[in-house]
Each structure stands twice: as C-alpha cells, then as structure tokens.
Amino acid sequence: MSEPTYRLADHTCVAPLVQGWTAWWMTLAPVPASLHTHKSLIPLLKAYLQSPEFHARAAKDPALSGGTFVGIAPERAGEVKALLQKMQEDQADRVRMAEALEEFQGWLTEEAKGQSLEPLYEKVPEPLRGLVELSYDYSNRPFVRVMEGAMYRSAYHKPKLQSLRLLPLQSDASRPHLFTTPYLMEPGHIDWAVPFSEERVSRLFETDLSPRPLGYLRDVLGLSDAGDAQLLPMLTEAQPSTYTPWDGAQPRVRYLGHACALVEWKGITILVDPVISARPTGGGMPRLTFHELPPRIDYALITHSHPDHLAVDTLLRLRHRIGHLVVPRSNGFLVGDYSPRMLARELGFQNVLELESYESVPLPDGELIAVPFLGEHGDIGHAKSSYVVRTGKQRMLFAADSMCVDDAVYRHMRQSLGPINTVFMNTEIEGAPHTWTLEALFPKKRDRKLEKNRRCRGSNANEGLRILEMVGASRLCNYAMGLEPWMEHIIGPPCSPDAPRMKESDRLLTEARAKGINAQRLYGLTDLLLEA
Structure with a gap:
C-alpha cells in the first residue's frame, strides 16, 4: 500500500510575520521598518499595557475600525509585555x-x-x-x-526575525488586524522560524499542487515525529483541483475579489494584485484558494504597496509559480519610497520587472503596459503604477485606486494606446488620512493644519465618468471596494450599502449605464468574457 501524501488543507492560513507582526513593507524594508518599529509599534504596545481592557474593548467596536487599538485580551498582557521587551532588545x-x-x-x-x-x-x-x-x-x-x-546588507535588515505562522482559519474575522495587533501563539499554531527568501518556503508551498508524504513536510518544517499532532490538522489527503487552462477565442478575466483578477489569454496567465485567502473552517463566502489557481502564473502585477494590493502571504505562497513579478518603479528620494523590486528580491523572487510608465512587455497578440496612477497616496511620492493589458483588440485598464485629478493623463493614454474598452476602478471617495499607516515616516514638527485635506482616496463618480470618457471605455468594472470578508484583517469590516463609497458607486454605475456603458460592481468570484 502506498504511503499517503498530504497538502496544506484549504483552511490552513500561513501568515508571514516579523517578530510577531504581520509582514508588509513597513515591517520589512529596513529604513521604513526601523522608523515604524520606533515610532509606531513600540509606542502602540506601551499604550496597550497602560490600559489593556480599553484596547481590547475598542478593537471590537466596529465604529472604531481603523483605530490604533491592540486587539488582545487583557489576561494576555504579560505576553505583550514580553514581546515588547524582546522587540526593544532585538531591534x-x-x-x-x-x-x-x-x-x-x-x-x-x-x-x-x-x-x-x-x-x-x-x-x-x-x-x-x-x-x-x-x-x-x-x-x-x-x-x-x-x-x-x-x-x-547591513544589520538593519533582520531576516532572523522572520517566521511563518501556520494556523487554522476559523473565520475571516479571526485574523489579527494587520496594522495594530501582533500574533500571539495559540493552541494548534505552528511557528516556523525561517527567512522568507529561503527555498524551503517554496518547498512547503509546492505541496499545494504536488502533495508529499508526512515525513517530507516534517523535514521541511523542521519538526520531529512528536509534532504530528500539531501538523496533521493543518493537512489534507484530498487531491488538489485539476486546473483547466482557458482556450477560448476571447480573453477571460476571473475576478477573485477586491482588486485581484486573473487574466487568461492564449496560454498566458496574468494575476493582478494577488490577495488570496484560505477557506475558514466555520464557512464563509465562496472563493478560489491556492490549489485552484493555475500551476503557472506568467506575470503577477503589483499596482502599489498598500497591503490590500501587495500581500506578502499570497506572494510567498505563489512564488514558485510566478514567472515574472511586475512592480512599479521607485524614485528613492523619500525614505518611505522604498524599492518594491529590492523587497521582492529579499522575498526570494528571481525575475522582477520594474516598469516605468509606458514601458511594455510583449504578450501573444498583445502586450502588458505600465501606465500612470495618480492620487490615492495623499500626495506622497511612493512607487505606484496602473496597467493596461492588451489581448488582441481588447484593452483593459486596471486602475486600482486611481483618482482622475488630470483629464489629460487619460486623454494621452488613449492617444498613445488606442481606445481602452474595459476599465477596472473603485470609488473610495473618503480615503484615509495621508499619514494613515505612514505616520512614522513624517517629522514631528510640521504644519498639520495644511495637511487636513490630504486623503488617500480614489475617484468619485464624476471623476470616474471622466476616465471612462477620456479612454473611450464601453465597459466598467467597479472593483477594489473592500466588500469581500477575507479583506477584514487588512481594511476592516465590509462597508454597509449606505456608506459613502457605496452610494458613489451606485451613482457611477447608474450614470455610466445611462451613457450606454456596460457597468457592474464586482463582488466575489466572477467570470468575465471580453471581446477578443
């Protein structure tokens, strides 16, 4: 009888951590991470220890979503104190x-x-x-x-603080909030101390498609036989799904949630802003998870570094499948304008393309083009890029959170590339303050009154309609609205239908349809067939 083989179960979440905190660019890139640790994380834990009950209560209040509250029960304050001390020593x-x-x-x-x-x-x-x-x-x-x-190459880069936390995902709301709450050890968790760049990380995630014997997984994770009681609940003997490549005459776009979309065309696969979730044990909204994605992703595109677009957990898990990671170019003049290309290298990616605006990559009967992305960053000059994907005569603009502050940008886009048939864009009209998550990068002394009207917002309905008009769009896909529940640990609970962004979305869709544009709001797994 053959030895059973295993892969990670659909409910197994693998969270990359830096000394217990979720890994994102502000905990990974050496200078931003140093400032963030000193000016945000350490003060946050000190504030929690002064009033654990208040923090734990406030973190559960939906009205305070997005606030700086540590969501850890007061009885575990001793563990938080120990973490704080260790951070102060190690960093x-x-x-x-x-x-x-x-x-x-x-x-x-x-x-x-x-x-x-x-x-x-x-x-x-x-x-x-x-x-x-x-x-x-x-x-x-x-x-x-x-x-x-x-x-x-200095001591300020600390891969020894990196680890991967394997845990059963009980619900979409059960993950600690990315910005404010560290992961403490829980029963049933496995903490694997491993630098993210190591090849062993890919060996674990290769089992998503190629299950291996239990002993192999033990060796990769550095566990003894005694660790089987922890490891087996994370695994399944169920075979992975067989992916059927799309061979239609039209390009297919599979919307996977929030800003993540899979474009399939003539044997090429392009994954935009990959954020993929495990399936909770307690059930939840249907979704595609890792073993159901293509075995090879030719290009993974990153529009910008906000964690709902650049998700380190997803990138690490798909690293061995991604042919080329495409990232926006950094100018490097600001301490927070870190290089996504360098960070990708430190995450173990070998083939990283850093595109400037209007640089392109050829595709079969098509091309992938980086195009301007204005707004959404509160006027802070950090690396960002939208993308146009041309498949035959079809052109798709993945505008992410772009704001139409200058019509001429889109007029030039059409003049340079031709009419853009399909536009993917959001309507985040409020946006967080420009210092949200980035306060540590700013000096203490500055005129905050002048900064009050700077928000990290996208386009409103009028601006969105101008984009559609300028590029000659016939189809609008309103996406990246934060509606899928697996985004909650990053951007908070899904907004209600009467939230400003949703009302603006309704207005955009209504007015676009009145102009003869095929307009829809995307939500959950959706397949779109576009004209070739």
Whole structure:
C-alpha cells in the first residue's frame, strides 16, 4: 500500500510575520521598518499595557475600525509585555538608527540653505554613516537619500526575525488586524522560524499542487515525529483541483475579489494584485484558494504597496509559480519610497520587472503596459503604477485606486494606446488620512493644519465618468471596494450599502449605464468574457 501524501488543507492560513507582526513593507524594508518599529509599534504596545481592557474593548467596536487599538485580551498582557521587551532588545540598533535619522533630517533642513553639503557629511550620525547621501532638489531643499541596497546588507535588515505562522482559519474575522495587533501563539499554531527568501518556503508551498508524504513536510518544517499532532490538522489527503487552462477565442478575466483578477489569454496567465485567502473552517463566502489557481502564473502585477494590493502571504505562497513579478518603479528620494523590486528580491523572487510608465512587455497578440496612477497616496511620492493589458483588440485598464485629478493623463493614454474598452476602478471617495499607516515616516514638527485635506482616496463618480470618457471605455468594472470578508484583517469590516463609497458607486454605475456603458460592481468570484 502506498504511503499517503498530504497538502496544506484549504483552511490552513500561513501568515508571514516579523517578530510577531504581520509582514508588509513597513515591517520589512529596513529604513521604513526601523522608523515604524520606533515610532509606531513600540509606542502602540506601551499604550496597550497602560490600559489593556480599553484596547481590547475598542478593537471590537466596529465604529472604531481603523483605530490604533491592540486587539488582545487583557489576561494576555504579560505576553505583550514580553514581546515588547524582546522587540526593544532585538531591534535596539534599528531604534537608534531611526532616532538618528529623524534628528539629523530636522537638523539638515535648518542648516542647509543652498551651500555645499560636503562639510555636512562630518555631521552624519554614526548609525547612518556610509548608508546615506546628502542631496538638494532644484529648489535647494535638502534631503537624505538612503542607499537602500546597502541597508539590505547591513544589520538593519533582520531576516532572523522572520517566521511563518501556520494556523487554522476559523473565520475571516479571526485574523489579527494587520496594522495594530501582533500574533500571539495559540493552541494548534505552528511557528516556523525561517527567512522568507529561503527555498524551503517554496518547498512547503509546492505541496499545494504536488502533495508529499508526512515525513517530507516534517523535514521541511523542521519538526520531529512528536509534532504530528500539531501538523496533521493543518493537512489534507484530498487531491488538489485539476486546473483547466482557458482556450477560448476571447480573453477571460476571473475576478477573485477586491482588486485581484486573473487574466487568461492564449496560454498566458496574468494575476493582478494577488490577495488570496484560505477557506475558514466555520464557512464563509465562496472563493478560489491556492490549489485552484493555475500551476503557472506568467506575470503577477503589483499596482502599489498598500497591503490590500501587495500581500506578502499570497506572494510567498505563489512564488514558485510566478514567472515574472511586475512592480512599479521607485524614485528613492523619500525614505518611505522604498524599492518594491529590492523587497521582492529579499522575498526570494528571481525575475522582477520594474516598469516605468509606458514601458511594455510583449504578450501573444498583445502586450502588458505600465501606465500612470495618480492620487490615492495623499500626495506622497511612493512607487505606484496602473496597467493596461492588451489581448488582441481588447484593452483593459486596471486602475486600482486611481483618482482622475488630470483629464489629460487619460486623454494621452488613449492617444498613445488606442481606445481602452474595459476599465477596472473603485470609488473610495473618503480615503484615509495621508499619514494613515505612514505616520512614522513624517517629522514631528510640521504644519498639520495644511495637511487636513490630504486623503488617500480614489475617484468619485464624476471623476470616474471622466476616465471612462477620456479612454473611450464601453465597459466598467467597479472593483477594489473592500466588500469581500477575507479583506477584514487588512481594511476592516465590509462597508454597509449606505456608506459613502457605496452610494458613489451606485451613482457611477447608474450614470455610466445611462451613457450606454456596460457597468457592474464586482463582488466575489466572477467570470468575465471580453471581446477578443
């Protein structure tokens, strides 16, 4: 009788962590992670320890969704205290670097008025020596340019703090909130201390499609036979689904939820903003999970680094299947404008394409083109890109959270590429404050009154209609609305029908249809067949 083989069960969630916190760019890229740890995470845990009951209660209040409250029961405050102490010990050098960078940037702004910066290198604090360049812009405003490649080779990059937490997903709402709540160990969890870049990570996730014997999985995870009681509930003997490639004459778009879409055309697969969820043991909204996706994804596209578009857990789990990861280009002038390309390399990706606007990649009877993405970042210059995918005569614009602040951008897009038949866009008209999740990157002293009207929003109905008109669209897919329940740990509970973004969506859809445009709001697994 043959030995049974196993793969990860559909309910098994694998969460990448950095010292207990969910891995995203603000806990991974060395300089942002140092500032975030010093100015956000450590103060957050200290605030929790002053009033655990208040934090635990506030974290459960839907009216306070998005607030900075640690959702951990008061009786576990001792574990939080131990985590805080360990963070302060293991990341003491990061804290010193963050303090030095903050103080030096403030000093440089006051000191440098256009004179040569050469003598000022003597003033660079020791934690930053050899890792930064002092520069001016053309208006003689000084700034510190981080040598990011050097940072990844320094002690400030800490892959030893990385781990993968295997856990049964009980419900979509059961995951700790990404920004505010660390993962504590629970019964039935397995914490696998492994740097994300290691090949062993792919060996585990290859079993999604190629089940292996129990001993193989033990060896990969570094478990003894005694660990079977923990490991077996995470596994299943059920065979993975057999993926049937799409061979229709038309391109097929499979909407997988939020901003994630799978484009299939002439044997090529393109996955946009991959965010894939396990299936909860307690049931939930239908979805495709990992073993049901294509065995090869030729291109995975990342529009920007917000965690509902760049999900480290999904990228790691699909890494061995992704031919090329396509990311927006960073300018690197701001300490928070980290390089998605460098981060992808540190996540173990070998083939990373960093596209500038209007650079393209050829496809069979088509092409993949990076196009401008304005708005949504509160006027902060961080890497971002929308994409046009051309399949035959069909052109699709995946606009993510783009805001139409300049009609000419879309007029030029049509002039350069031709009419864009189908537009995927959202209507997040409120948006979070521009410092949401990024407060640690800002100096302490600034005029906050002037910043009040800066929001991370997308287009409203009028702006959306202008995009459709400018590009000559005949179809609108309203997406990335945060409606799917598996997005809750990232962006909070799904909004109600009377929320501003939903009302704006209704208005956009109604007015687009009145203009003869095929308009729909996407929700959950949806297949779209487009004209070739």
